[in-house]
Amino acid sequence: MEQIYFRKGFGLKGAIEGALVADYHSRVVDAVRERGYCLALGDLTFRLAREFGFCYGVDRAVEYAYETRTKFPDRHVFLVGEIIHNPHVNAKLQSMGVEFLSREAGGDFDFTGITAQDVVLLPAFGVTVKDFERLRAVGCVMVDTTCGSVLNVWKRVESYARDGYTAVIHGKAYHEETKATSSQATKFPGGRYLVVRDMAEARIVCDYIEGRGDRASFLATFAQAMADGFDPDRDLERVGVANQTTMLSGESLAIAEEVRKSMAVRYGAASVAEHFRTFDTICSATQERQDAVLKLIAEPLDVMVVIGGYNSSNTTHLAAICQDRAPTFHIEDSACIDPEAGTIRFRPVFAHAEEQRADWLPAGPLTIGITAGASTPNNKIGETIERIAATRGLSLEAVLG
Numbered sequence: 001m002e003q004i005y006f007r008k009g010f011g012l013k014g015a016i017e018g019a020l021v022a023d024y025h026s027r028v029v030d031a032v033r034e035r036g037y038c039l040a041l042g043d044l045t046f047r048l049a050r051e052f053g054f055c056y057g058v059d060r061a062v063e064y065a066y067e068t069r070t071k072f073p074d075r076h077v078f079l080v081g082e083i084i085h086n087p088h089v090n091a092k093l094q095s096m097g098v099e100f101l102s103r104e105a106g107g108d109f110d111f112t113g114i115t116a117q118d119v120v121l122l123p124a125f126g127v128t129v130k131d132f133e134r135l136r137a138v139g140c141v142m143v144d145t146t147c148g149s150v151l152n153v154w155k156r157v158e159s160y161a162r163d164g165y166t167a168v169i170h171g172k173a174y175h176e177e178t179k180a181t182s183s184q185a186t187k188f189p190g191g192r193y194l195v196v197r198d199m200a201e202a203r204i205v206c207d208y209i210e211g212r213g214d215r216a217s218f219l220a221t222f223a224q225a226m227a228d229g230f231d232p233d234r235d236l237e238r239v240g241v242a243n244q245t246t247m248l249s250g251e252s253l254a255i256a257e258e259v260r261k262s263m264a265v266r267y268g269a270a271s272v273a274e275h276f277r278t279f280d281t282i283c284s285a286t287q288e289r290q291d292a293v294l295k296l297i298a299e300p301l302d303v304m305v306v307i308g309g310y311n312s313s314n315t316t317h318l319a320a321i322c323q324d325r326a327p328t329f330h331i332e333d334s335a336c337i338d339p340e341a342g343t344i345r346f347r348p349v350f351a352h353a354e355e356q357r358a359d360w361l362p363a364g365p366l367t368i369g370i371t372a373g374a375s376t377p378n379n380k381i382g383e384t385i386e387r388i389a390a391t392r393g394l395s396l397e398a399v400l401g
């Protein structure tokens, strides 16, 4: 029988390496790295976080997408959602003829145009159990790029559901990874999940566990973030905490601790193990990028620039970490900086809309911190540095030789 499900690559690395270098490599980033992650240019000093940009999961997903295009040159290749949350990478795939499937107004993905002759890429964040089964029923080739760290969270959520614990997931209910992760609980009869976005929502859950909640208001708050038929009186008796891989790790740990304390209040310290489980499922790449940016902002910075998709969870968290220490500009792409006009387009931390600012680089010598989310390719980081320098009338040509 012909193999139609792939998740280990096609052994075509040699064939796609040139394209990956052309599309994503940066001589500027190499030059900054070679200089100890610090580049002095005129009166500007650029300091790059030690860990930034593409993570192992994104590297793998992008490589696998390029391999898929090479392996099936004559077939329709579809992608469920976005391969990762980066507009440049997604545009590259589109230019290679990969067709993007989107959700219908907040509902399901439209798979109606897919046939058994087609190839479908599953993104690094994974797809829901329901979507996986729908695609399996079509009989198309599936190339699954779900990151191993996401699969680890799924295993944890499955084990909670199997053992009768509700999975309380610290994450964003609308994020594709969290949709996919929470759906794993539904593989088991009676499997339940609840998604909490932050500590404020976790406190609502904790209050309910301790017997201080209001049922109607609880159900209204979590209407879009819980399993069908979720009953807080029944389903908060035993919970297991997990997280979307890209959340703020400190907040995730604090949420788990709050839930544990509430279980102790409700059932007594000796019985906590029967009612509470936890496992830190922040991925190591997210942790390393958050740790690296904390080190970077421990030194004085005049400006911080964070590069990555506005819908990239890990990028927005990097920007949130920085904002208290330095004026922080979260830009989606290097093109957000216009050296001619001296402007920057950015999305302020926690805002929903982009802003544009003129004269954003203060006069005088400046130290500028740079980092990028796990879905940002190096060429966009290098171009950002070049455009900041150009805003000051400086060129990197001499540095690049």
Ligand code: SF4
Pocket (backbone or CB within 6 Å): 055, 056, 057, 058, 124, 147, 148, 149, 150, 245, 246, 283, 284, 285, 286, 314, 374
């Ligand atoms: S951010 Fe973490 S979980 Fe997501 S793709 Fe990268 S390594 Fe995997």
